[in-house]
Amino acid sequence: MLLASVALLATGVPAAPAVAGQTTSARRAPDRAGIGLQLIDIPVARVKDPRALAYIVDHVRPGTTIKRRVEVRNTTGRRQHVELYAGAAKIDGNVFAAADGRGGNDLSGWVRLESNSVDLPPGGRKRVRVTVAVPETAPAGERYGAIWAQISSPPSDGGNVLQIHRVGVRMYLDIGLGGEPPSDFRVDGMAVGPGDGTWPAVTAWVENTGGRALDMAGNLHLSSTSGTVRAGPFPVTNGVTILPGQRGQVSVLVNQPLSAGRWKARLELTSGTVKRTAEAELTLNGSARAAEPTDRRWLVFGPGIGLALVLLVGLLGWRRRRRRRVPVEAPTGRHSAPTPH
Structure with missing residues (x-):
């Protein structure tokens, strides 16, 4: 499979992580950790696919091995030890929901990373190869997962809450014989x-x-x-x-x-x-x-129609009441008393 490097500045695609950063603590550290994870390689056949510029998106046969590279960046002002791993994900309620922690489904189990961690100085970056080996026995269907970069911050202000920050790149991998299922x-x-x-x-x-x-x-x-x-x-x-x-x-x-x-x-x-x-x-x-x-x-015409109906009903009611009050000539020539109501 031919691969191409993603030139985000040249193509005008924003260099944003595909999975939003997550923090396990509700408290923010004074110098909030900042790391980035960006997909570098995409298949040449998908170079015009905006999703493939940010996510690992592919369709392969059972027994296929695919390789990609991701770049880890340290945008903090101090040296960071960054952990790298694959995790499970699912689509629940029209939301791409990534699970906490490592592993969790067959796709995350097929992933091997060139390095499980990297140490980066302030402003440093490192490219890491991602290998996905699909077993021969893998059943057909689409799988979801994520590649994660994670750092841990020590407790701040004398607290005892360890803060964990992570960003990730989504994976959409479809397994099956023949061509890729159409999208529409x-x-x-x-x-x-x-x-x-x-x-x-x-x-x-x-x-x-x-x-x-x-x-x-x-x-x-x-x-x-x-x-x-x-x-x-x-x-x-x-x-x-x-x-x-x-x-x-x-x-x-x-x-x-x-x-x-x-x-x-x-x-x-x-x-x-x-x-x-x-x-x-x-x-x-x-x-x-x-x-x-x-x-x-x-x-559009509802208010006008409603007013006309009110006037019509009122007019009919008024005429009905008026008829009840008008004396009606009886066959004997005498006038009947007004009808009680």
């Missing part, structure tokens, strides 16, 4: 609702119609119905990971004041090299908690 998804159900705090949020449901897990990203573009005002792009703020056959909801915070009225929305979503676009017409009323989709057009 469908977008529907775009709507507007209250967001966090001041601004509204646009949401949409995404269904994974392919054979591999998806990591959703994308942008929302808004324009007035006249086309004279444009807003955005607004990035997806709650990127979700969706298993094949399942659904997840993406959310975009519209953090810009917009006038009340109808807006045309175009939501562009991606996962890897797969891109899909959804369009809808949404109604904003100018506040964070007042927005409705206009897919049901009767909502």
